[in-house]
Amino acid sequence: MATTADPPRRRGRPRAGEREERHRRVIDAAFAELVEHGAERVTMLGIAERAGASKETLYSWFGNRLGLLRAMIEENADGAAARVRAALGDDADPRETLVGFAAGLLTLLTDPRSVALNRAAMTSPELAETLLASGRHRVGPIVEEYLVRLDADGVLSIDDPAAAFRLLYGLVIQDTQIRVLLGEAPPGPVELRAQAERGVAAFFRLSS
Amino acid sequence: MATTADPPRRRGRPRAGEREERHRRVIDAAFAELVEHGAERVTMLGIAERAGASKETLYSWFGNRLGLLRAMIEENADGAAARVRAALGDDADPRETLVGFAAGLLTLLTDPRSVALNRAAMTSPELAETLLASGRHRVGPIVEEYLVRLDADGVLSIDDPAAAFRLLYGLVIQDTQIRVLLGEAPPGPVELRAQAERGVAAFFRLSS
């Protein structure tokens, strides 16, 4: 049931740099438990056993359950922000760039980890705040900045960058995120790509 | 703390027709608890006390916790479907009709009761299934049928009614539902109306 073959459970003082790896093992185990059982049924003991760690270690590292979940959110958000930045970084054809971003966004929002975290956040104001702060409120500005650049370059006509981002989101995501959050199967890669292309095409038609 | 002034807690055999009223009292109390405390912290005892009923009555009526939550979902869905049907029923100007529907949808999806129910459904596959079946899967066809009528009348050009509904949803709702689910304040009536009008306008531009 463990994610990888059981490594020997180590004890004693860790080697330098080993701590980060053990940290990651715990986070990974926590994600696995979260995706499998849902936030409500995730238990500290379950995570500890899956990670080959002890409960007390988890508490010493993360303080409490909320701290662990927060760490998971930030871990996830870091990756997401990096990917968004990368997708919008290259100076290829704007349309293609946006489609790539849109497909990435769809992938992200239907990814089991993100889905599980979003579900968890819905049941806890503290988690929701963390999720908004470290996720949405960080990714939004990156995209808006890119849209402003497209406006400056005359590619698109953007009045309100924030509104434009929300429009793009609506056109690309539609009700997909909600449906997946409610348990429907996420779109496959082909449908996902098509949805991204349709959304971006409509966005261009509306923003010219 | 009770929603209304405490009525005398009645006992004994109920008068004919009184049962429905008591039923509604319990459902209302359950909604109040759900909105206040969130699904995770809703307790059967809390609901019972708020409704001026006993726990055993709740269990005898709804079987268990899940049954009560399911009853709440269906109660909410009934009202929603009726409102959607009404909004799309009159044969006024299609654009105005759609704006009315869009505003109603926004209102519905940001209504505290719906929000709380959606949050609850995210933590329980059984509830999610009930929510999709009695809500989304019932409202969708009504709207699609209306869109088909607009296509037949030559008002719009609709190829795929289901896709058209999802597009309309995306244009009107954008990320509003997710944001509210995550705890942000819902848009006020003015912003809500504007959002509905913008969404429908874009929908017309894209579907002509």
Place this chain on the structure above:
DNA sequence: TGAATATCGTACGGCCAGGTACCGTTGTCA
């Protein structure tokens, strides 16, 4: 008026998870 009925109130069992404490063990570093 008497019987049946629906409900209240309360108490109880069972379960399970969060968080804490303690000790033994293992590895590292000087």
Place this chain on the structure above:
DNA sequence: TGACAACGGTACCTGGCCGTACGATATTCA
């Protein structure tokens, strides 16, 4: 090699809620 640091394992306490049982009570109906 010895002290020290970090961790695993276990046991424990606490609290809360679900679901059930049972007697008491009030109300309707015949």
